[in-house]
Amino acid sequence: MLRIAGLAKRLGDFALDGVDLTVDDGEYFVVLGPTGAGKTILLETLAGIYSPDAGTIDLDGLDITRTDPKDRGIGMVYQDYMLFPHLTVGENIGFGLKQRKTDPARIRESVQETAALLGIGHLLDRTTGTLSGGEQQRAAIARALVLRPRVLLLDEPLSALDTVTRERLRRELKAIHRATGTTVVHVTHHFEDIFALADRVAVMQDGRIVQTGTPDEVFRKPATEFVAAFTGMENVYCGVSRVQNGEATIDLGEIVVRTVTAIEGDVCVGIRPEEVILSRRPFESSAANTFPGTVAEIRQNGMFSRVVVDTGLPFVAVLTRQSVARLGLVEGEPANVTFKASAVHVFRR
Amino acid sequence: MFPNRAALPRPSPFKAIFLAVSFCLIAYMLVVIAGLVVYPPLPALIESLLSPEILFAVELSLVTSAVSTAFCVIAAVPVAYSLARFSFPGRGVANTIFNIPLTLPPLVAGVALLIFYGPSTFGKMLSEWGLDVIYTPLGIIVAQFFVNLPYMVRVTRSAFETINPRYEHVARTLGCTEWGAFRQVTLPLARSGLIAGLVITWSKSIGEFGAVLMLAGATRMKTETLPIALFLNMSTGDLDLAVAASVILIAISVISLAVFERYTGGRGVF
Numbered sequence: 001m002l003r004i005a006g007l008a009k010r011l012g013d014f015a016l017d018g019v020d021l022t023v024d025d026g027e028y029f030v031v032l033g034p035t036g037a038g039k040t041i042l043l044e045t046l047a048g049i050y051s052p053d054a055g056t057i058d059l060d061g062l063d064i065t066r067t068d069p070k071d072r073g074i075g076m077v078y079q080d081y082m083l084f085p086h087l088t089v090g091e092n093i094g095f096g097l098k099q100r101k102t103d104p105a106r107i108r109e110s111v112q113e114t115a116a117l118l119g120i121g122h123l124l125d126r127t128t129g130t131l132s133g134g135e136q137q138r139a140a141i142a143r144a145l146v147l148r149p150r151v152l153l154l155d156e157p158l159s160a161l162d163t164v165t166r167e168r169l170r171r172e173l174k175a176i177h178r179a180t181g182t183t184v185v186h187v188t189h190h191f192e193d194i195f196a197l198a199d200r201v202a203v204m205q206d207g208r209i210v211q212t213g214t215p216d217e218v219f220r221k222p223a224t225e226f227v228a229a230f231t232g233m234e235n236v237y238c239g240v241s242r243v244q245n246g247e248a249t250i251d252l253g254e255i256v257v258r259t260v261t262a263i264e265g266d267v268c269v270g271i272r273p274e275e276v277i278l279s280r281r282p283f284e285s286s287a288a289n290t291f292p293g294t295v296a297e298i299r300q301n302g303m304f305s306r307v308v309v310d311t312g313l314p315f316v317a318v319l320t321r322q323s324v325a326r327l328g329l330v331e332g333e334p335a336n337v338t339f340k341a342s343a344v345h346v347f348r349r
Numbered sequence: 350m351f352p353n354r355a356a357l358p359r360p361s362p363f364k365a366i367f368l369a370v371s372f373c374l375i376a377y378m379l380v381v382i383a384g385l386v387v388y389p390p391l392p393a394l395i396e397s398l399l400s401p402e403i404l405f406a407v408e409l410s411l412v413t414s415a416v417s418t419a420f421c422v423i424a425a426v427p428v429a430y431s432l433a434r435f436s437f438p439g440r441g442v443a444n445t446i447f448n449i450p451l452t453l454p455p456l457v458a459g460v461a462l463l464i465f466y467g468p469s470t471f472g473k474m475l476s477e478w479g480l481d482v483i484y485t486p487l488g489i490i491v492a493q494f495f496v497n498l499p500y501m502v503r504v505t506r507s508a509f510e511t512i513n514p515r516y517e518h519v520a521r522t523l524g525c526t527e528w529g530a531f532r533q534v535t536l537p538l539a540r541s542g543l544i545a546g547l548v549i550t551w552s553k554s555i556g557e558f559g560a561v562l563m564l565a566g567a568t569r570m571k572t573e574t575l576p577i578a579l580f581l582n583m584s585t586g587d588l589d590l591a592v593a594a595s596v597i598l599i600a601i602s603v604i605s606l607a608v609f610e611r612y613t614g615g616r617g618v619f
Contacts, residue, residue, distance in 0.1 A: 070525060082515045084520075086538060096523035099524030144522070
């Protein structure tokens with residue numbers, strides 16, 4: 001178990017400001033936060049690159065706050081891979097084992113085994129510059145994994161990749177985590193990552209952890225305005241997607257949503273509150289989704305009102321105060337929820 | 350369609366004038382340098398090149414420059430790394446101090462060294478230990494080291510600065526000590542820069558005159574490096590030997606410049 005208490009570190013413009021976190025063994029833990037929140041410093045301090053100004057880091061009951069990075073058993077993968085350009089892919093992956101003075105035959109065996117797990121077994125003799133982004137990222141992960149670290153730190157591992165590669169590598173990360181059981185701390189500013197990967201999530205802002213919980217909790221009950229604004233998707237529900245002729249029907253249990261996506265199986269959908277249209281009566285339009293419900297809550301928030309309509313699932317809509325008055329929306333009265341197929345954002349679970 | 354300047358049939362007056370100035374100066378420099386090389390008849394040049402005095406100067410220059418360059422490399426690596434990586438109080442001042450010899454006239458550096466190693470307490474102490482710096486070949490090495498260290502520091506620092514420190518961070522999480530990460534990752538990555546710095550430092554120390562003249566003097570067949578040989582023979586009117594020394598210095602500078610450009614990829618570091 002990785003236990004971080006009161007961790008503080010100031011480094012130029014970036015800072016950690018009293019970070020408390022507990023990551024269980026074998027957990028896939030995602031730290032979500034915008035650029036500049038201090039995510040990379042958090043990882044570098046955990047890895048031992050920087051010595052914290054205050055606070056403690058505890059791994060499996062051992063205080064490692066002042067331990068040398070090489071003795072921590074913590075692996076680190078940077079967003080920009082940091083493969084050593086003067087070594088081949090195979091030498092890169094075997095670098096850590098060589099430091100341990102492992103027998104060369106044993107190194108070759110381990111390197112091949114780990115490279116095969118990541119699907120880069122055929123690239124071992126290549127120089128790192130000839131690899132695609134996805135291949136470089138796999139090599140960087142293999143280089144850390146081959147040492148069987150107690151904790152693997154991933155710094156925005158998917159951000160530098162194109163959409164297709166990102167989606168594929170995301171699934172592979174999940175598979176690798178399942179296969180190795182390594183504890184993973186993954187920092188990202190993409191909230192899509194948490195649905196696909198996270199057992200638990202911490203949301204970070206200005207060097208602090210502002211919320212910790214399961215992905216569901218963080219999205220369903222954002223602890224602060226910041227979390228809500230950052231995640232931006234309040235209407236998040238999970239279900240099963242079935243695709244037919246390019247059109248998807250997603251069964252969320254209480255209701256079935258129609259949209260256009262190629263993603264099938266277990267998914268989550270998110271609909272931004274400003275894309276939800278409310279009306280007193282059903283109306284004919286191009287929008288694919290209309291559900292009858294009851295107004296559960298109306299809350300004033302400056303120029304806008306947040307209206308929650310219960311259609312079996314509670315949908316949050318943002319309306320101007322004038323619209324609320326014009327429609328005559330009242331708590332407890334019926335209302336219809338309408339949104340277009342294109343307003344439905346689908347993520348693989 | 351916008352007019353495509355490169356596709357215009359003739360260069361614009363602007364481009365023509367600037368290019369003309371450039372080509373005139375290139376021609377001027379080539380003529381001046383080539384004129385020196387072809388000035389003496391070839392047999393006379395060869396005879397001078399093989400004279401005992403020039404051969405002595407070549408040998409002394411090679412030995413002293415090799416030793417002083419080696420010391421420059423050993424000293425510059427930790428200094429350059431510190432300036433590139435660490436933040437410490439007075440870093441800016443340290444940077445400036447290491448650059449002083451770049452702008453200081455070598456003659457002045459030579460006089461300062463002469464006073465430091467001569468009448469000072471330190472100089473007397475060294476002298477008692479049998480290390481005589483003044484007017485000896487050892488003085489040549491001391492002078493070359495002092496004047497050329499900043500070149501090595503500059504090139505090496507610029508090489509370290511282009512290497513992302515995260516390479517070292519990763520190496521340390523993979524089991525390296527700080528020394529190990531430096532030796533196995535940073536040094537190999539800085540290889541080109543180190544070679545470039547080594548070549549330029551070596552070439553500068555072969556050509557060093559002012560500081561050497563002040564500290565080591567100009568004694569024929571004792572502290573006579575190539576530039577000193579050039580100076581001594583010019584002052585005694587022995588033009589053939591002076592030109593021979595010049596030709597060797599030109600060859601060394603052209604070759605080392607080519608090597609330097611190759612290893613820095615043409616990126617200027619000064």
